[in-house]
Amino acid sequence: MSEFDQMYREVILDHYKNPRGHGVMEGADAEAEGQNPLCGDEVAIYVAFGDDGETIDEVKFSGRGCAISQAATSMLTEMVQGKTATDVARLDKQELLDEIAIELSPVRLKCALLGLTTLKVALHKAKGTPLPDGLAGFDELELT
Amino acid sequence: MIPLTEEGELDLSALAGLAARGNVKVVATNQVSNSLGTINPVEKLAAWAHEQGAIFVCDAAQSAPHVPVDVQALGADFVAISAHKMCGPSGVGALWGRSELLLAMEPFLTGGHMINSVRVEKTTWGELPHKFEAGTAPMAEAVGFGAAIDYLTSVGFDAIEAHEHELAAYALGRLSEVPGITLYGPPAERRAGIVSFNIDGVHPHDVAQILDMQGVAIRAGHHCCQPLMQKLGVAATNRASFYLYTVQEEIDQLVDGLHTVHKVFA
Numbered sequence: 001m002s003e004f005d006q007m008y009r010e011v012i013l014d015h016y017k018n019p020r021g022h023g024v025m026e027g028a029d030a031e032a033e034g035q036n037p038l039c040g041d042e043v044a045i046y047v048a049f050g051d052d053g054e055t056i057d058e059v060k061f062s063g064r065g066c067a068i069s070q071a072a073t074s075m076l077t078e079m080v081q082g083k084t085a086t087d088v089a090r091l092d093k094q095e096l097l098d099e100i101a102i103e104l105s106p107v108r109l110k111c112a113l114l115g116l117t118t119l120k121v122a123l124h125k126a127k128g129t130p131l132p133d134g135l136a137g138f139d140e141l142e143l144t
Numbered sequence: 145m146i147p148l149t150e151e152g153e154l155d156l157s158a159l160a161g162l163a164a165r166g167n168v169k170v171v172a173t174n175q176v177s178n179s180l181g182t183i184n185p186v187e188k189l190a191a192w193a194h195e196q197g198a199i200f201v202c203d204a205a206q207s208a209p210h211v212p213v214d215v216q217a218l219g220a221d222f223v224a225i226s227a228h229k230m231c232g233p234s235g236v237g238a239l240w241g242r243s244e245l246l247l248a249m250e251p252f253l254t255g256g257h258m259i260n261s262v263r264v265e266k267t268t269w270g271e272l273p274h275k276f277e278a279g280t281a282p283m284a285e286a287v288g289f290g291a292a293i294d295y296l297t298s299v300g301f302d303a304i305e306a307h308e309h310e311l312a313a314y315a316l317g318r319l320s321e322v323p324g325i326t327l328y329g330p331p332a333e334r335r336a337g338i339v340s341f342n343i344d345g346v347h348p349h350d351v352a353q354i355l356d357m358q359g360v361a362i363r364a365g366h367h368c369c370q371p372l373m374q375k376l377g378v379a380a381t382n383r384a385s386f387y388l389y390t391v392q393e394e395i396d397q398l399v400d401g402l403h404t405v406h407k408v409f410a
Contacts, residue, residue, distance in 0.1 A: 003357045004353075004354050004357050004404070004408055005408075007353065007357075008350075008354075008408050008409075013408075013409065037366070037370075038365060039347075039348075039349045039364070039365055039379075039380060040348075040365065040366050040373065040378075040379030040380035041347075041349075041379070042379065064347075064379050065347060065379070066347035066348075066349040066350050067346075067347060067350045067409075068349075068350075108349075108353070111349065
């Protein structure tokens with residue numbers, strides 16, 4: 001398998017070309033925008049909670065970016081369904097990285113984590129759940 | 145801001161409107177765009193700036209490595225260049241300024257080597273350029289910068305410019321064969337050795353990554369020009385740039401690499 005086939009695995013390209021949960025959600029219970037100015041990736045995340053107001057019923061995302069950021073965010077929308085806001089706030093980034101399962105340079109790591117970090121910001125704004133270290137006080141995410 | 149035409153050139157027809165506001169103090173532009181390779185009409189802009197009673201500042205960091213720069217002929221008041229873009233070391237550059245302006249200016253940094261005399265009552269500044277060179281200079285870098293300029297001069301800026309134009313024309317021709325490509329900027333005869341482009345449906349970072357894996361290094365991103373990206377309606381672009389050491393076969397490699405990008409994302 002060539003080097004780029006390893007990086008652009010079929011599952012990554014599938015999520016990139018057919019992203020799950022792609023679109024804008026009107027009247028979302030939680031939302032936030034994130035961008036990675038270095039590469040121009042932008043993502044907006046929307047969350048709808050179930051009747052208990054705590055369990056995630058649906059996550060949608062819109063935006064544009066590289067295959068890694070878009071595929072990772074698409075995978076994330078599937079991973080967090082049925083979890084509570086507190087679960088997601090505690091979700092270790094390694095869990096998402098294991099799902100993506102490709103070797104990422106520090107620059108591409110930011111692409112891969114843009115969706116997860118933006119989701120945590122959205123939940124923080126709506127539910128007051130803790131943010132990852134170093135992001136205290138962020139209402140909109142701008143990674144640099 | 146002076147707006148752009150569709151081809152990515154400064155729209156000089158907007159100058160009259162800017163002048164009518166009557167508050168133009170400083171006009172600044174690069175001589176060559178770092179993003180599109182557009183060669184800007186610096187002489188015209190300098191003359192226009194002076195008609196407004198303004199100072200004209202030229203960023204020649206992107207042009208000085210590629211074309212002969214005559215600061216007097218440009219009519220600029222300040223011209224800045226950077227060593228690392230012309231085969232020299234990082235961390236050093238040069239700022240040329242008209243002596244009457246430099247003499248009228250106060251130092252922006254204080255430190256060693258920049259004074260004439262210091263008294264409790266009165267301090268006087270050193271002569272030009274020392275007045276603006278406070279502290280210990282990066283000596284090795286400055287010497288390296290000089291050596292780089294000597295080297296480029298021995299090759300000849302006219303030869304470098306001609307070589308790059310040939311490459312830019314060749315690259316524009318070859319790249320237009322790539323399916324789904326959008327090329328930005330003016331035609332080859334009005335640009336320096338830079339080609340910016342996008343591949344339909346593939347983010348520049350993915351293009352750059354796949355090219356990198358094939359030994360082709362390009363820059364992907366917004367090139368510190370977010371307003372330009374907005375104007376182009378894109379998040380980012382790919383940019384291939386050429387210099388005196390670039391050969392045609394490398395452009396062929398770039399084009400082959402882009403076909404592989406297509407295969408991966410097909």
